[in-house]
Amino acid sequence: MPADPASTDSVAPARPGSETPNQSPAKAPAAGARPRRERPKLVRTGPKTAMMDQWWSAKEEQPEALLFFRMGDFYELFGDDAVVASRELGITLTKRDKGDDALPMAGVPVRSVEGHLLRLVRKGIKVAICEQLTDPKQTKGIVQRGIVRVVTAGTITEEDALDARASNFLCAVHFEKKGAGLAWVDVSTGRFHVAEVPSAGVPDLIAQIDPAELLLSSEAVDRAPEVATELYRTLERRVTEREAWRFDPGGMERVLRQHFGVQTFAGFGVEDGSAIVPAAGALLEYLAETQKSSCDHIRRIEVAEPSRHLVLDRATRSCLELVVTQREARREGTVLDVLDSTCTPMGGRLLREWLLEPLREVEPIVHRQQGVAEFVAQPFLREDVRELLREVRDLERLVAKISTGRANGRDLLALAQSTDLMPRLLERLEGSYSGILSELAAAIDPLGDLTQRVSQTLVDEPPPTIREGNLIRAGFNGELDELRSIAGDGKTWMAKFQAEESERAGIPGLKIGFNSVFGYFLEVPRGQVDKVPENYIRKQTIKTAERYITPELKEFEGKVLQAEERSKALEYELFGSLRDELAGQLGRVLDTAHAVAAVDALASLAQTASENRYVAPTVDDSGELEIVEGRHPVIELSASCESFVPNDTRLDTERRSLTILTGPNMAGKSTYIRQTALIVLLAQIGSFVPADSARVGVVDRIFTRVGSGDDISRGESTFMVEMVEIANILNNATRRSLVVLDEVGRGTSTFDGLALAWSIVEHIHGKIGARTLFATHYHQLTELAQRLDGVANLSVAVREWGDEIVFLHKIIEGGTDRSYGIHVARLAGVPPEVIGRARQILGEIEGDAADLAPRIAGDAAGSRSGGASRVADGPVQLDLFASQPSPVDRDLRELDLDQLSPIDALLKLRELKAMIGDG
Numbered sequence: 069m070p071a072d073p074a075s076t077d078s079v080a081p082a083r084p085g086s087e088t089p090n091q092s093p094a095k096a097p098a099a100g101a102r103p104r105r106e107r108p109k110l111v112r113t114g115p116k117t118a119m120m121d122q123w124w125s126a127k128e129e130q131p132e133a134l135l136f137f138r139m140g141d142f143y144e145l146f147g148d149d150a151v152v153a154s155r156e157l158g159i160t161l162t163k164r165d166k167g168d169d170a171l172p173m174a175g176v177p178v179r180s181v182e183g184h185l186l187r188l189v190r191k192g193i194k195v196a197i198c199e200q201l202t203d204p205k206q207t208k209g210i211v212q213r214g215i216v217r218v219v220t221a222g223t224i225t226e227e228d229a230l231d232a233r234a235s236n237f238l239c240a241v242h243f244e245k246k247g248a249g250l251a252w253v254d255v256s257t258g259r260f261h262v263a264e265v266p267s268a269g270v271p272d273l274i275a276q277i278d279p280a281e282l283l284l285s286s287e288a289v290d291r292a293p294e295v296a297t298e299l300y301r302t303l304e305r306r307v308t309e310r311e312a313w314r315f316d317p318g319g320m321e322r323v324l325r326q327h328f329g330v331q332t333f334a335g336f337g338v339e340d341g342s343a344i345v346p347a348a349g350a351l352l353e354y355l356a357e358t359q360k361s362s363c364d365h366i367r368r369i370e371v372a373e374p375s376r377h378l379v380l381d382r383a384t385r386s387c388l389e390l391v392v393t394q395r396e397a398r399r400e401g402t403v404l405d406v407l408d409s410t411c412t413p414m415g416g417r418l419l420r421e422w423l424l425e426p427l428r429e430v431e432p433i434v435h436r437q438q439g440v441a442e443f444v445a446q447p448f449l450r451e452d453v454r455e456l457l458r459e460v461r462d463l464e465r466l467v468a469k470i471s472t473g474r475a476n477g478r479d480l481l482a483l484a485q486s487t488d489l490m491p492r493l494l495e496r497l498e499g500s501y502s503g504i505l506s507e508l509a510a511a512i513d514p515l516g517d518l519t520q521r522v523s524q525t526l527v528d529e530p531p532p533t534i535r536e537g538n539l540i541r542a543g544f545n546g547e548l549d550e551l552r553s554i555a556g557d558g559k560t561w562m563a564k565f566q567a568e569e570s571e572r573a574g575i576p577g578l579k580i581g582f583n584s585v586f587g588y589f590l591e592v593p594r595g596q597v598d599k600v601p602e603n604y605i606r607k608q609t610i611k612t613a614e615r616y617i618t619p620e621l622k623e624f625e626g627k628v629l630q631a632e633e634r635s636k637a638l639e640y641e642l643f644g645s646l647r648d649e650l651a652g653q654l655g656r657v658l659d660t661a662h663a664v665a666a667v668d669a670l671a672s673l674a675q676t677a678s679e680n681r682y683v684a685p686t687v688d689d690s691g692e693l694e695i696v697e698g699r700h701p702v703i704e705l706s707a708s709c710e711s712f713v714p715n716d717t718r719l720d721t722e723r724r725s726l727t728i729l730t731g732p733n734m735a736g737k738s739t740y741i742r743q744t745a746l747i748v749l750l751a752q753i754g755s756f757v758p759a760d761s762a763r764v765g766v767v768d769r770i771f772t773r774v775g776s777g778d779d780i781s782r783g784e785s786t787f788m789v790e791m792v793e794i795a796n797i798l799n800n801a802t803r804r805s806l807v808v809l810d811e812v813g814r815g816t817s818t819f820d821g822l823a824l825a826w827s828i829v830e831h832i833h834g835k836i837g838a839r840t841l842f843a844t845h846y847h848q849l850t851e852l853a854q855r856l857d858g859v860a861n862l863s864v865a866v867r868e869w870g871d872e873i874v875f876l877h878k879i880i881e882g883g884t885d886r887s888y889g890i891h892v893a894r895l896a897g898v899p900p901e902v903i904g905r906a907r908q909i910l911g912e913i914e915g916d917a918a919d920l921a922p923r924i925a926g927d928a929a930g931s932r933s934g935g936a937s938r939v940a941d942g943p944v945q946l947d948l949f950a951s952q953p954s955p956v957d958r959d960l961r962e963l964d965l966d967q968l969s970p971i972d973a974l975l976k977l978r979e980l981k982a983m984i985g986d987g
């Protein structure tokens with residue numbers, strides 16, 4: 069580590085009794101608890117030195133952040149910060165100084181800081197970057213330092229830390245009586261969205277946005293207790309709590325007006341006084357506070373209309389494994405993984421967005437689908453377009469870099485190389501017949517002026533730095549050419565001077581060299597120093613030679629160095645004005661980038677459709693869902709599936725709204741119901757679907773409750789989670805929804821589970837009317853089909869060979885009257901004696917349970933005639949073994965009290981007590 073001018077300082081900012089600010093990322097409070105984080109109190113302790121004064125000042129500015137304090141090639145952390153960093157990053161903790169002043173210290177090299185930042189912010193830990201603001205070489209005394217940026221999960225822009233194919237959203241929510249305002253931005257691209265929704269709709273929208281960081285006012289828990297608590301619970305460390313005044317409507321309105329330079333937000337489609345305004349303002353304020361640089365790339369407000377999108381709650385997204393797998397949280401094996409063959413990062417991000425926000429209205433769905441259809445029908449057009457797109461760089465993130473002043477020559481060149489492709493892309497799209505492709509073509513700007521401006525200005529291979537020259541093309545600027553020629557001529561002059569001096573003095577080994585201490589010098593080998601002319605001034609002795617300067621050499625050196633310095637400065641200036649000029653045109657680039665992303669996403673859907681034999685579904689407003697030979701898009705491609713068995717689905721709000729699917733474990737029930745949900749979802753993003761044909765009457769929400777989601781990590785019982793999700797479905801599903809339920813009630817006792825499942829089916833059928841697939845082990849539920857109109861039974865075909873069963877994965881009409889759990893247990897290797905005993909027990913209890921369904925059904929029918937559709941409160945026996953009378957019961961029943969003497973009665977009582985193990 070290079071020595072800082074003050075590196076000899078010894079300091080000990082130990083904070084006895086003080087809080088440890090950095091170890092307190094937002095924690096999920098217990099349900100109902102009011103989350104609170106105290107602002108850490110700092111007490112300056114330890115020796116006072118200039119450098120530690122700087123450290124303390126920076127720390128006081130950002131007490132909640134880990135302070136990365138720049139010292140040469142390292143960021144150093146001190147005190148508690150060092151302890152936290154060492155624990156979280158696994159870096160070595162050392163000590164600065166000894167004895168009482170010993171101070172924990174840890175450091176990370178500047179060149180590998182990105183990975184460390186990402187690891188910290190993902191854990192909800194903020195990092196403040198404190199840079200050296202003056203050049204240590206040119207500074208007498210201590211270098212100046214200051215915080216240049218605060219990095220959080222939602223504001224990180226380091227390229228290596230971000231997934232190129234996913235947006236990284238920072239989100240803010242503001243609750244008011246009338247509803248909630250949300251604003252979310254991807255700082256790396258500048259896309260800024262807002263929405264206003266009823267408070268209860270916030271969790272679903274947040275699940276859709278999936279923010280890396282959420283800003284919540286400290287008052288949120290008072291204003292919307294349930295929703296805010298739910299947000300703290302689900303987002304945990306991603307929540308950053310902010311003081312309530314930072315969401316003050318008046319102040320935030322001013323912030324917004326100032327940023328967007330408008331008097332009213334009506335032009336953006338946001339009403340003045342809307343709950344959106346405080347949320348959006350708070351978001352911009354947070355950016356200003358953390359970024360400390362221009363946020364000019366945020367130029368537009370995009371108003372999201374959740375009501376125009378199909379709602380997917382957190383559980384549904386997770387069950388359907390849309391963008392991450394449930395078990396390993398990976399992208400491989402997800403629907404997105406199958407669907408995404410986009411060529412640009414922007415296209416990848418947009419496709420992901422489409423998948424998480426399917427549409428709800430027929431017209432825009434069909435509009436998109438027509439674009440996919442055109443690319444499917446025209447494979448050559450598709451390939452030509454995709455070939456061009458493969459060369460297009462991430463225009464959105466380049467734009468953000470340019471407008472925030474972070475772009476270098478390579479970035480500008482990447483921009484120009486991408487914009488250079490636009491005329492050719494336009495040419496390809498020119499004759500498009502679908503509405504959407506024609507519109508997108510119209511939105512693409514050829515941007516020829518920008519391409520030309522950059523390529524005329526910059527060299528073909530600019531360096532990564534912008535202050536060291538070699539950026540600007542020769543011939544672009546007369547003054548620069550002149551300065552360069554002086555510097556270049558200087559080199560020729562020196563070569564000539566070296567030859568002349570060597571000859572004049574008769575020293576063949578004379579050479580010109582350069583060092584940073586005294587600049588250019590003449591070096592004479594030790595053996596020839598006696599020939600050195602009188603005008604040489606000796607500067608340095610080294611082992612093999614002596615070094616000299618001459619007035620003539622120094623005079624020329626001045627000119628050359630000056631020209632070099634001046635030319636570097638001029639290049640920097642010219643580069644800066646190019647960057648500013650481009651920054652003024654970035655709106656055009658962004659519009660084009662959005663259109664290019666959409667073309668890419670449509671072509672990608674077409675590519676997947678062609679490769680995997682998808683068809684265009686008919687999408688309409690009917691209440692029908694008819695899929696012929698549907699397939700699961702992911703499982704059909706998985707290596708473990710030898711040949712996928714396609715299956716039909718038929719649901720219809722009027723005549724067949726609910727289907728009960730029974731069948732053994734492992735038969736393919738979950739696969740079938742998920743595939744149905746996915747086909748609907750794909751149809752509603754405008755995609756083709758994996759089936760021979762499909763007709764999809766649009767749905768407003770898809771609800772799934774599939775399998776026992778593993779929420780143990782969140783400290784809740786699986787059954788509780790299941791019931792919370794069921795409650796959500798029963799409270800929010802409508803007649804237009806699609807409900808997909810698997811094994812509801814599995815997490816509790818058999819009869820509890822069966823009773824709940826039965827009652828849930830009745831409720832969905834009688835009160836909601838949503839198209840529903842209900843997969844279950846409780847074959848007793850098949851009874852419902854006989855009793856309720858519009859309920860049908862399906863089962864998964866199984867072939868039995870003696871004791872063996874073969875799964876055919878074929879869904880057939882009709883229910884099954886038995887389950888195969890014991891067979892599956894045998895297949896799984898459960899020991900034969902356990903299997904044998906289980907068979908015996910099953911034989912004994914099956915008889916007792918046989919009349920269960922008619923009993924529940926009978927009772928339910930009775931209660932229905934009374935108006936309600938529910939399971940009996942009364943006589944249904946809830947314990948599986950209770951129907952077997954106990955020996956005590958039996959003895960008591962057989963006792964004839966008339967024949968019993970008092971002494972016999974006492975003896976019998978003793979006997980009965982002994983039977984129950986008492987006395």
Ligand SMILES: Nc1ncnc2c1ncn2[C@@H]1O[C@H](COP(=O)(O)OP(=O)(O)OP(=O)(O)O)[C@@H](O)[C@H]1O
Pocket residue numbers: 703708709711712713714731732733734735736737738739740877878
């Ligand atoms: N239609 C199909 N064609 C081919 N293989 C299938 C099909 N459906 C399912 N499978 C295979 O069978 C396996 C089990 O399927 P799935 O998990 O859907 O069964 P399940 O009936 O829901 O079982 P459980 O009740 O135990 O959860 C899957 O992993 C898949 O490999």
